[in-house]
Amino acid sequence: MKQTDYLVIGAGIAGLTAAYHLKDLGKVTILTKGKLKQANSYWAQGGIAAVLTKEDRFVKHIDDTLSAGAEHGDRDAIRHLVEGAPKAIRFLESIGVKFKKEPGLEGGHSEARVWRTSDFTGQDVLNHLIKAVQSPKTGTPFGGKVKNIEVLEDVDAVELITEGGRCKGAFIRVGDSHELEPFLAKHTILATGGLGQIFEKTSNPRAAGGDGLAMAANVGLELEDLEFVQFHPTALNKYDEGRYFLLSETLRGFGAKVLNSKKESFLSQFDPRGELAPRDIVTRAIFFEMMNGPAYLDMHHLFAKEVKNRFPNITKRLKHYGLDLTKDLIPITPVAHFSCGGIPVDQYGNTKLPGLLAVGEVACSGVHGANRLASNALLEGLVFGDAIAKGLERKKEEDEDEDEDIQLDEKMEIEIPKIVMEPMEQVRAYAKRISQIMWERVGIIRRPDGLEKALKEITEIPARDYRIQHRQIVCYKMIQAAIQRPSSLGCHYISSEMP
Ligand SMILES: Cc1cc2nc3c(=O)[nH]c(=O)nc-3n(C[C@H](O)[C@H](O)[C@H](O)COP(=O)(O)OP(=O)(O)OC[C@H]3O[C@@H](n4cnc5c(N)ncnc54)[C@H](O)[C@@H]3O)c2cc1C
Known part of the structure; x- marks a missing residue:
């Protein structure tokens, strides 16, 4: 039977950071679905986001985070996040990430404190983290030096x-197997990321279907704040490989205008900012x-050379779609972007179930409240990924003192659940139906009667495939949470006036 000390499920910033910091405590196995x-x-x-300049203060970052989250966040958890940020940046620098010298200012931040490497910071960071956890024993395409970490691709954690x-x-x-097998671990860390894929329009890639949430719910854990889904205003209005390419807020910060179908600027009618x-x-x-026609992002009034210099990757990506960021009107749409809630955890990533921890977007650490402050999500993965290792290190020392190290019994009698896998066409059709219901009734604007209808419609989908059943569970929990919050708060917006 396969077994490890620390089973990290998910290879995003949260899982990889946790794995890296755990590597000196025992054997770490990272699983990733694709x-x-x-x-x-x-x-x-x-x-x-990190407070690293003379003008800035921790308390300002804490207040900005609380205020963005409609005062629904947990001040202690936010303090933990904010105070851990400088160390998180230093950690990334220590593995080779090179940040620009000047931080950027983003919406909701009272100071310039957003550190970036390029207009694709995530790629740079993840590439370095992957290198840092590389192991010769993995059989994955990279050879390396880190003992104790194995990385297994194409492994779907199911229950x-x-x-x-x-x-x-x-x-x-x-891989393509239709059967499950057990993977025993002394400690299991869920780092499965977000859930954008349950909505028809999302910036999230295909792996973000909320699997970790369903797995946690299936062992009886409560989920918290699931009604708070952040929708991003500007993605390219073109479906491609399951997602919509994001057009970062920094474009608007740089001077991009949002226009309506008549090519008129209209946002100031909604808000003076x-x-x-x-x-x-x-x-x-x-x-x-x-509702009256398409919307666009427009940068043609800005200096083309500066736009290209500042956004080389976005420019390149748009070219791939036949669009010129410096000349064309770029068609946009809002998309589901980030899950503020998830599996409740303490500052060390512990869930209510001993042996199970959660980190990153799948967790609800209390830092985002009812809406996330820009650039606090990658930070959460870094700070809490590190804290998980700290907590487990302390636990290991305590257990060793008391001679109580957790043991796995290889001969443990385990009943392996049977799964049903329906034809891919059917799975896609169910997933599409779910995402349409969620987008229409549980999306940017929610109506009380729409939520009730969505609950019924989601439940009635007769799926037997576990991949769809997992999504149904997540949707059900989210809709229930939305129904239980009859007034708007943060990114949960409820109105009876919507047509
Ligand atoms: C387009 C875009 C732009 C963003 N920009 C920013 C930004 O500038 N700053 C910021 O702070 N945040 C940003 N965010 C949010 C931030 O990127 C995410 O919240 C964060 O990266 C989540 O990290 P994670 O490690 O929790 O999850 P992920 O990075 O999503 O990783 C999840 C991992 O779990 C794996 N997985 C999922 N299910 C299973 C399963 N069943 N079995 C095995 N493996 C599984 C996935 O394959 C993946 O490896 C952005 C998000 C998007 C989509």
């Missing part, structure tokens, strides 16, 4: 293994305006 880099982290464009009130690993499905209003206000304004 290939490495198929993660939200890889697509992050903006950067990482958690529990015994005697403790999590003892996960049932996994390898216009293009620089908070994300959720801009999202709703564009959403309403798009």
Whole structure:
């Protein structure tokens, strides 16, 4: 039977950071559902927030985070996040990440404190983290030096293994297999990322379907704050490989205008801050305006050379779609972007189930409250990924003192669950139906009766395939949470007036 000390499920910024810091404590195995880099982290464009300048103060970053989250966040957790940020940046520098000298200013931040490497910061960071955890034993395409870490690609974690009130690993499905096998672990760390794929329009790649949330719910854990889904106002309005390419907020910060179908600027009618209003206000304004026709992002009035210099990767990507960022009107749409809630954890990533930890977007650490402050998500993965290792190190020392190190019994009797896998066409059809219901009824603007309808429609989808059932669980929990919050807060916007 496969076994390890620390089973890290997910290879985004949160999972890789946790794995890197755990490597001196024991054997670490990282599983990822598809290939490495198929993660939200890889697509992050903006950067990482950290107080590192003379003018800035921790308390300002804490207050900005609380205020962005509609005062729903947990001040202690936020302090932990903010105070851990300088160390997180130093850690990335120590593995080779090179940040620009000047930090950027982003919406909701009272100081310039967003550190970036380029307009594709996520790719740079993830590439370095992958290198840092590379291992010669993995059989994955990279050779390397780090003992103790193995990385397994194309492994889908499906359910958690529990015994005697403790999590003892996960049932996994390898490659195209239709059967599960157990992977035992002393400690299991869920780092499966977000859930954008349950919505028809999302910036998230295919792996972000909320699997970790369903797995946690299936072993009886409560999920928290799931109603708070952040919708990003500006993605390229073109479906490609399951997602919509994001057009970062920094474009608007740089002077990009949002125009309606008549090519008129309209955001200032919704908020005096216009293009620089908070994300959720801009999202709703564009959403309403798009009921009358398409919306666009326009940068043609800016110096082309400066635009290209500042956004080389976005420029290149748009070229791939036949669009010139410096000349063309770029068609945009709001998209589901980030899950503020998830599996409740303490500052060391512990869930309520002994042996199970959670980190990153799948977790609800209390730092985002009802809406996330820009550039705090990558930071969360870094700070809490490190804290998980600290907590487990302390636990290991305590256990050794008391001679109580957790042991895995290889001969443990485990009943392996049977899974149903329906034809891919059917799975895609169900997934599409779910995402349409969620987009229409549980999206940017929610109506109480729409939520009730969505609950019924989601439940009635007769899927037998575990991949769809997992999504149904996540949607069900989210809709229930939304119904239980009858007034708007943060990015949960509820109105009876929507047509
Ligand atoms: C387009 C875009 C731009 C963004 N820009 C920024 C930004 O500038 N700054 C910022 O702070 N945040 C940004 N965010 C948010 C941020 O990127 C994410 O919140 C963060 O990267 C999440 O990291 P994670 O490690 O928790 O999850 P991910 O990076 O999504 O990693 C999840 C991992 O889990 C794996 N996985 C999922 N399910 C399973 C399973 N069942 N079995 C095995 N493996 C599984 C996936 O394959 C993946 O490897 C952006 C997000 C997007 C989508």
